[in-house]
Amino acid sequence: MSCLFPAAYHIENMKRVLIGGFISCIGNVWALAIILMAVNNLTSGWTTPPGRLLTTISELGMMFFFVLSIVFVLLGIVIMIIEYFRKEN
Secondary structure, eight states: OTTTSOHHHHHHHHHHHHHHHHHHHHHHHHHHHHHHHHHHTOOSOOOTTTHHHHHHHHHTTOHHHHHHHHHHHHHHHHHHHHHHHOOOO
């Protein structure tokens, strides 16, 4: 299969896939850390639409970082999907 594609294309493609995977993993670790912190400091009063977990994250002031971590996860997945479907010139 390496005869069909130039080696440089594989290396550049693999770099982008690794970058996307790394960004996604960073977002997952951040989201997990924020969720674990929120679970250990749950609030006693909350409303139904956002739920207890999101209310706790908001009260701890971590909503910006939680949203940022979700954006990183989605960005990494999008990068990997784009590189998966990219065709050689």
